[in-house]
Amino acid sequence: METIIEVQNIGKSYKKRRSKEFVHAVSGVSFNVNRGEILGLLGPNGAGKTTTIKMICGLLIADSGAIRINGIDIKENRLKALRHISAVLEGNRNLYWRLTVRENLEYFAGNRGMSRHDTKDQVEENLI
Ligand SMILES: Nc1ncnc2c1ncn2[C@@H]1O[C@H](COP(=O)(O)OP(=O)(O)OP(=O)(O)O)[C@@H](O)[C@H]1O
Ligand SMILES: [Mg+2]
Numbered sequence: 001m002e003t004i005i006e007v008q009n010i011g012k013s014y015k016k017r018r019s020k021e022f023v024h025a026v027s028g029v030s031f032n033v034n035r036g037e038i039l040g041l042l043g044p045n046g047a048g049k050t051t052t053i054k055m056i057c058g059l060l061i062a063d064s065g066a067i068r069i070n071g072i073d074i075k076e077n078r079l080k081a082l083r084h085i086s087a088v089l090e091g092n093r094n095l096y097w098r099l100t101v102r103e104n105l106e107y108f109a110g111n112r113g114m115s116r117h118d119t120k121d122q123v124e125e126n127l128i
Helices: 049-056 078-082 101-111 114-128
Strands: 003-015 022-034 064-069
Touching: 003 049, 022 049, 022 064, 049 064, 064 078, 101 114
Parallel strands: none
Antiparallel strands: 003 022, 003 064
């Protein structure tokens, strides 16, 4: 079967606020997803599910390891890899609460490679 998502030994740490310590959110995670397959990530709160999904979607850069979407390395060609991902609806919060609606739209459009000029037009059109 054709592999569409390859996650190889990825890791991510966050720096704790007002501290020199780090939280090891994801460490040594590897899995493959084949075309047409449905995969569920299960784990207790804080296990690193969201962090893993964010790295696959190019919203966070993994500290270590490799992620390939349809064979394209997300670190080498993020925008090309992201063309194979449509929407991410995680269930709880998908938007950044501290940003306005406009800022959220601008952030996600920019993340997907839309120019500032096109983003401005699209945001205006979509907020009417
Ligand atoms: N932006 C951040 N800054 C610092 N630490 C973070 C940040 N985001 C997540 N963490 C920490 O990283 C770890 C993994 O968090 P993550 O949100 O990936 O887990 P999760 O499995 O999605 O949890 P939940 O089931 O609660 O959604 C947790 O210890 C969390 O507190
Ligand atoms: Mg989560």
